[in-house]
Amino acid sequence: MFESDARHPLIERAVAPAASGFEDEEPPSQPRRHPLWKDVPDAQWDDWRWQTQNSIRSVRQLRTLLSFTPEELEALGELESEYKLAIPPYFFSLIDPEDPNDPIRLQSVPSPLEAESASGHELDDPLEEEKDSPVPGLTHRYSDRALLVTTPNCTMYCRYCTRKRATLTRGGWEGVSADDERMIQYVREHREIKDVIVSGGDPLTLPMGKLRYYLESLKAMKHVDVIRVGTRVPVTLPQRLYDPELIDLLGSAEKVYVQTHFNHPREVTPEAVRACKSLLRAGVPINNHTVLLKGVNDDVGTMRSLFRALLRAKVRPYYLFHCDPVTGAGHFRTSVWKGLEIMEGLRGHMSGIGIPTYVVDGPQGSGKIPILPNYLISMSDDVVVLRNYEGMIVRYKADDKPMSAGQPTTTKGVSGLLQGDKGSLIPEGNERMARRKPRVVRDGCGGGERDANSDGAAMRPIIPLPLLNSGNGNGNIASNG
């Protein structure tokens, strides 16, 4: 433990890794309720107004429901004057009260770590949205897109929120919606804007009249093709989407997409699935953003389980965001290597439609930068050398150009693939390759022998198994060449 950790016993707790093992975090199959609300009639429980009115909004309420040390309570009391807190009974019921590292708890219950600066360089506005803001509340960074912050309010305040300065911070952007007409007028005058993100805070906390104003104003603009409503309501208060009037409004604006934000498989409850199905039935496509959060979802098994659950609900995993360096949220940040390790555990292991794009939002307003494990190993004029998810390394000849005729060179490994004397390098013990029976056929056109199991197009010439240990310093890679 570092000296700084010893100062704060919570650090060890907060950075404990997310649940280990694969596929061990499954979405709940039954609705859950904390015993405090067991006698609430279903009609009330399913009413979003009741959920909102009964949300937990103070440390005084929290201390009766979860255990805290005296030091934690003192720190939380101090934080309460700075940051808002709200957890609807529905979302609170997903917390395991016996587990201080519960992933739902970490996202929603304040932590004394919010008063600390994990790296020393967290920022209030890490994406520099306000520097690209020609009108208060509107960010115009990419020429064809605009972001509108329509409210500072949310149904649940996520402790890592990138826009914490506007949402969690008390008095943040309380008057922001006073600028709604200026935001709409700006979009009307900038015909290059094709895609508008109606965000916040959470726009589904707006009064219906205000939400209608935004959606109908944008819908009437011919140059706007897409309206994306960014909301965490399907996750934190799905009961809001049981309201047919709201579903009709979202469905009636044909340009509307919903961008939601599931972070953990336990959030994909029967209630959340019902809410998503209502949107889908109304013709509203749903894309999901997940934020990579230390202790919440920073392991391959949790992410696979989350993305599979979303696919079952017909919600498309769209982005996996690296957690931004936000003031008071540094303890949620992982390394970028952790994100790459997770992406490595997805591609090839689950359906491609369930794999989001992993992005880092770069500093100084540089925008979203996608990052991938490296599948391109090397290249020459004629060929590229690629690797697949199993570690099999192949030569891929992408066009009809003949291979360059250079000086014959004795070489091996990846260089051998570039020179054309091998087709692939295959990890020793690769089960799929071992299943193949060696079967050599003779090309009818006199082109020599080839492996009948290969497609022969891109990876020629592959000579059959048994796999040979290359003995060429490539560890457990055997050469097939």
Ligand code: SF4
């Ligand atoms: S719902 Fe969205 S805007 Fe609101 S606190 Fe969570 S991440 Fe921030």
